[in-house]
Amino acid sequence: MHAENEIHFRDAAAKALLDPQLRANFRRAMDGLIAKRRAQFPDPRDLQDLRDLSTAIRSRSLLCLPELLEQLEASCAKNGIKVHWAETCEQANELILGLLQARGAKTMVKGKSMVSEEMHLNAFLEKHGIEALESDLGEYIIQQDGETPSHIIMPAIHKNKDQIARQFAQKIKDAKYTEDVDELTAMARKVLREKFLNADAGLSGVNFAVAETGTLCLVENEGNGRMSTHVPPIHIAVMGLEKVVARLEDVAPLYAILTRSATGQPVSTYFNLITGPRGEGEKDGPQEVHLVILDNGRSRIYADPQLRATLRCIRCGACMNHCPVYTRVGGHAYEAIYPGPIGKILTPQMEGVGVRHDLIHGSSLCGACGEVCPVEIPIPEILVRLRREATHEDMGSNVAGKGTGRTATEDWAWRLWAGVSKRPGLYRIATWFATRFGKALPASAPLIKNWTQSRTKPVPARRSLSERMRTEGVPHE
């Protein structure tokens, strides 16, 4: 029995593969990102040194996560940033709604935030009559078209310039059709500038929160992050509880490896260190700054010593850029907030390994993700662990939905496989049959049918190596 309401990655992926435009857009974009990242790390030893350091910083931060979070709250309070805790997305949404309603806010501009995607914040606020406008260009494009991000740092990467040109001509008032990138950007900027100036509130994500100093670090390229956090009277920052680091000096290496891994930039165009609301005598900045810290399943992940590595992630997206599956099917096929390899380990842990069993198996375990991860998250190993969890209830873990991906058929198949493979006599008989009659297996048999979708049926040799060794012995020339 499969978990009820199991989401089938296979079906969505198969559908995506039939869209040549989508495939071309992703391939081109990912190839570009791979090349740019490579150019930033000319010396593999330097890269490894920086990865080691970054991994150590993230691991150490997680090791003392509860203490750092407490310290962060105290430091933020000292800076005038009010910290709020939310265990679930519902709580976080209600919290933010309360903050906005208390000030009669009707409009909010948003810098890019994957946590707010996790919360489905925009839809929630809209239901309560508050406009939440995405101001990151990519996010703006997809919001306009009612879509979700297809990549965690390049949310509209599934669209090419021509598609965006057509969309803008259709959706932006008085816009004329143009394929000129500068003109397209200027169009969006014109709309957004108005919004920045008039918004009642601004929202942003957080790349790193520094416990010691109560500093919220925000990495961005468009200046929209600075506008969203600086211009409106209230700034609300949202972050997952794993984002904290101990000291300001921890940020430099993480920042260096983040931008290089993500977009192949040595630095981003903007790097914001937010330390509180507008001070006395200062001419700009918000009057209030709030930080909402979201759990949403993270503390459950945190409790497991192996799975905890999932929380080291600094959301650079390098794993998806290098993933042979993601590159071909794009982000939407994952039907998840976080697509690609990191999404493949994060989503099942948040939503349940049974519901996401198909996704956990949607990897060839090629290891490209783990190889490029700036904080060395062993994604393939964690995938295998989650495959175990999905089919075994008795692992002694607290993984969401454990055991609910088990099926009688698969159970039986592995037992049969082991039963034969641990008995050389039986195995010999099975091999003998395969070599003599393997050819006769119909190409339409289950599983073989899947294989022969794009390949010929494999035909066993007439005599196996073992049989030849038995009868001829080790060859002598």
Add this chain to the structure above:
Amino acid sequence: MNGTKPKRVYFYGTCLVDLFFPDAGMAGIQLLRRAGVEVVFPEGQTCCGQPAFNCGYWEEARDVARTQVALFPEDLPVILPSGSCAGMMKVHYPELFHGQPEEAKVRAFSARVYELTQFLVDVLDVKLQDLGEPVKVTWHSSCHAVRDLGLKGEPQSLIGQLSNVELAPLTREYECCGFGGTFSVRHPEVSGAMVADKIADATATGASVVLSTDGGCLMNVNGALEAKNGKLKVQHIAEFLWERTRAR
């Protein structure tokens, strides 16, 4: 092994070579023998257990792995004509047996495991003399051979020793061919798209042979080429090396 070259080794055929590429197994054994090494091929070999391990059925994988480790009691190197299976035995067996009573024994076994080209180059330092006609080949580096086991160009260096062989690299040499064990039948559409790109890449090199060190990749690429009536031939590196260097 104290710096001296071992005189005897074990050979582990692997299930895919055993059943689908026995000639590659034979060739691997010949290459070792010609380098002056006695090859022991214990009976009772089945599978390293990787399929069950990767699918999360560790108990079943352990049951099988245990019987396989027991076939190699002497302190001799264990040579596999497969990067993926060697990676399983060398890197993943210690994980699989972590906390089990036989962990120490398994770790000692894992330390003796080598992939064939790794052993030929790094331990035996073989020198090959090419006796074949000029040919252009391309090389598919299997993901597990590189990323799990850590091969560092040993197969390419062997190919490089052959004077009449031109090695035309793939554009995406390190991209997965789409096999991934059960991935190929659980997600046949994505897997199929991956292998289609791989054979297009290989065909574009102008090579006449695709070489690899892994039975899974070979089966996958070969099946896709056959389905498209491609002219490219697919061959295990052991067989290719042996064919080109054996005295006729």
